[in-house]
Amino acid sequence: MTIRYTDSLSGITPDQLRGFFVGWPNPPTPETHLRILQGSAVVWLAIDETSGRVVGFVNAISDGLHAAFIPNLEVLPEYQRRGIGTGLMQRMIATCRHLYALDLVCDAALQPFYERLGMRPVTGMAIRHYDRQNGE
Secondary structure (H helix, E strand, C coil), X not given: CCEEEECXXXXXXXXXXXXXXXXXXXXXXXXXXXXXXXXXXXXXEEEECCCCCEEEEEEEEEXXXXXXXXXXXXXXXXXXXXXXXXXXXXXXXXXXXXXXXXXXXXXXXXXXXXXXXXXCCCCCCCCCCHHHCCCC
16 A cells, blocks of 8 residues: 655545545535635645545644644544554644644544644633534
8 A cells, every 4th residue: 555645636526535524423525525625724635546545634724824723634444543644744744834833622532642743732612513514
C-alpha cells in the first residue's frame, strides 16, 4: 500500500470520499463533505495510490493570519493505526506554523495522540447543533 499526501482538491470527487464520519448520527453526504473541504482554508488528503480512494483527511478553517481551527481529522477504519493520521497532522501543523494559534477540540481519550504531535490540552467551550451535523 502506497499513500500519497496532497493539499490539493483538484480532481477529487464525492465518490472518493465515501466511508467517512463513522458513528455520526447525522453525517454529511460525500457531496457535502467535498463542499466542506472546498470551503476550508487548508486541506490535506491521504490517498491510496492503488485505488485512488481518499483514505484520510484533515481540514482547517482560518483567518490566514492569526489562528486556525481544525474541525476534522479522519482516517477510514480499515486504514487506521498505519501512521496516516499522524502524517496528516504533521503536514497540517507545518502548513500552519506561521499562525499564533492552531486549535482543535477532541475527546479526552484522543489527547495523547495530539500531545505526541506537540499540542497541549486547553479549556474550551462549545455549542453543538446535532440536527445540523450533516451540513445540509
